[in-house]
Amino acid sequence: MPRSVRSLAFAFALLTGHLASAQTELPPSAPTRRPALVRLGLGSSLNGSGDYGVTKLHVEYAPQFGRHLRLGSRLALVSGSKPYDFGYGYSVMQSYRALNAEQEVYWLPFGVNKAVEFSVGIGAFGGYGSEKSLQYGGLRFIDVNGNFLPEPVLDYVGLNDRGFHVGYIASLNFDIALNQEHTWRVGGRLALQNDTQATVLPGAQLQFSRAL
Numbered sequence: 001m002p003r004s005v006r007s008l009a010f011a012f013a014l015l016t017g018h019l020a021s022a023q024t025e026l027p028p029s030a031p032t033r034r035p036a037l038v039r040l041g042l043g044s045s046l047n048g049s050g051d052y053g054v055t056k057l058h059v060e061y062a063p064q065f066g067r068h069l070r071l072g073s074r075l076a077l078v079s080g081s082k083p084y085d086f087g088y089g090y091s092v093m094q095s096y097r098a099l100n101a102e103q104e105v106y107w108l109p110f111g112v113n114k115a116v117e118f119s120v121g122i123g124a125f126g127g128y129g130s131e132k133s134l135q136y137g138g139l140r141f142i143d144v145n146g147n148f149l150p151e152p153v154l155d156y157v158g159l160n161d162r163g164f165h166v167g168y169i170a171s172l173n174f175d176i177a178l179n180q181e182h183t184w185r186v187g188g189r190l191a192l193q194n195d196t197q198a199t200v201l202p203g204a205q206l207q208f209s210r211a212l
Contacts, residue, residue, distance in 0.1 A: 035113060035211035036063035041189060045203025047080060047096045054080025054096055056203060064112045072121060074102040078200060086139055090154040100127030104169055113182055121171040130162040167195025175209055185209035
């Protein structure tokens with residue numbers, strides 16, 4: 001074999017050995033894991049002017065974006081009822097039902113996928129609701145002639161409203177990891193939301209999360 005060919009082969013062998021040694025010494029870079037959370041929440045909110053509480057159940061998908069952001073997409077079911085008591089055995093049932101699609105952006109100042117995640121959320125929602133309540137009402141104790149009645153009479157005008165609504169959401173959230181891998185979490189949520197019919201006000205939910 002000519003000397004020039006032997007020199008080239010020797011240089012190639014040295015270069016190959018050097019590259020192999022470098023690959024052995026440098027640890028492989030692990031891919032960055034950005035788990036999305038699937039959340040199940042259950043709690044309550046105040047309805048309308050805050051006269052009574054309603055139950056809120058929601059399912060949320062919350063993927064991670066960067067180191068400090070999550071996007072929360074929720075489907076929420078809101079339902080509740082309570083009688084309005086006028087006294088003397090008279091009452092009128094109030095109720096509220098709604099199905100909402102809710103969207104929030106969460107900012108996590110201390111980072112995502114920590115043992116404890118704290119976030120501030122802001123967003124909007126839209127849905128369809130049905131409300132039964134009162135426009136006004138009260139007990140009447142005298143008749144049209146000004147005479148006292150033997151028993152009070154209930155006079156009221158009912159409200160039966162339904163339709164689409166849109167509104168805003170602002171929230172504070174925290175999640176605590178239940179295992180070392182941070183795949184299971186439990187936490188809570190405080191939220192203020194209001195819509196075009198002023199039907200849902202402050203509320204709180206307990207949340208369970210699973211990282212995908």
